[in-house]
Amino acid sequence: MxxxxxxxxxxxxxRTLRENxxxxxxxxxxxxxxxxxxxxxxxxxxxxxxxxxxxxxxxxFHANEKELLTEFLSDQIAYKILDEDGDLxxxxxxxxxxxxxxxxxxGNDYDKK
Amino acid sequence: MxxxxxxxxxxxxxRTLRENxxxxxxxxxxxxxxxxxxxxxxxxxxxxxxxxxxxxxxxxFHANEKELLTEFLSDQIAYKILDEDGDLxxxxxxxxxxxxxxxxxxGNDYDKK
DNA sequence: CCATTCAGGACGAATTTTGTCCAAAAGTAA
DNA sequence: TTACTTTTGGACAAAATTCGTCCTGAATGG
Numbered sequence: 001m002x003x004x005x006x007x008x009x010x011x012x013x014x015r016t017l018r019e020n021x022x023x024x025x026x027x028x029x030x031x032x033x034x035x036x037x038x039x040x041x042x043x044x045x046x047x048x049x050x051x052x053x054x055x056x057x058x059x060x061f062h063a064n065e066k067e068l069l070t071e072f073l074s075d076q077i078a079y080k081i082l083d084e085d086g087d088l089x090x091x092x093x094x095x096x097x098x099x100x101x102x103x104x105x106x107g108n109d110y111d112k113k
Numbered sequence: 114m115x116x117x118x119x120x121x122x123x124x125x126x127x128r129t130l131r132e133n134x135x136x137x138x139x140x141x142x143x144x145x146x147x148x149x150x151x152x153x154x155x156x157x158x159x160x161x162x163x164x165x166x167x168x169x170x171x172x173x174f175h176a177n178e179k180e181l182l183t184e185f186l187s188d189q190i191a192y193k194i195l196d197e198d199g200d201l202x203x204x205x206x207x208x209x210x211x212x213x214x215x216x217x218x219x220g221n222d223y224d225k226k
Numbered sequence: 227c228c229a230t231t232c233a234g235g236a237c238g239a240a241t242t243t244t245g246t247c248c249a250a251a252a253g254t255a256a
Numbered sequence: 257t258t259a260c261t262t263t264t265g266g267a268c269a270a271a272a273t274t275c276g277t278c279c280t281g282a283a284t285g286g
Contacts (some may be wrong), residue, residue, distance in 0.1 A: 009210070024262060035246060040263060048114055055124035073203050078210035086215055088208060090186045095204050102199060137231060148277060151233060
């Protein structure tokens, strides 16, 4: 039913964007001023993109920057979980912590109980 | 309903364990062979513990090692989310990725579509 | 006062990450 | 085949980060 593309990752997403635009690595790389070999590695998830690069890529492909960033960050977290021990519970706990810490209305009192 | 202690973090947890045992930083530090200044920082979440250290601490305090590890890893993820941009959706997406990747029964064919 | 605990800065050493370059592989077309 | 282009991937040094240790000072408790 859903036609959202789940289960992909940042690199594949990027490659799809590029291929849909009918461009080569070199073309994209040169216009956003990044080494094409580096961009190739990023597409294969062998190197992480900088935040600035994500910004540039989003603007180049007219893609949603936040969406791309989410894709990348969730990749990082997923891979981390997987090579630690793969326990999904870690994410549940993390979620509770984020929710809780955010209710601290940006109040800077960290340690205060 | 649940009486799990949510909303704490690894460092506080560790400090609680130590204080409940009525021990000083120096005492704990010396028996598990770690610099006490380093241990102090870990309790204040200013330095990350090594995995080996978590193991040693768990055994020293007769605590559940996996639980401690989960506490630490979820901290790391939560803090990362918060200082990146703080979207809970990232965790949802990460969860889907982990679930999916785990169904790939440890099959090592990564890139293969 | 003295003694002890804890906080926290500073330092170099070790490790990791980063971008670049180069060459080999893979693909495309003649 | 040859010639050309794209992609892959290894190697490298420089930059950045992490790590453990040491030292000083603040705070606490007698």
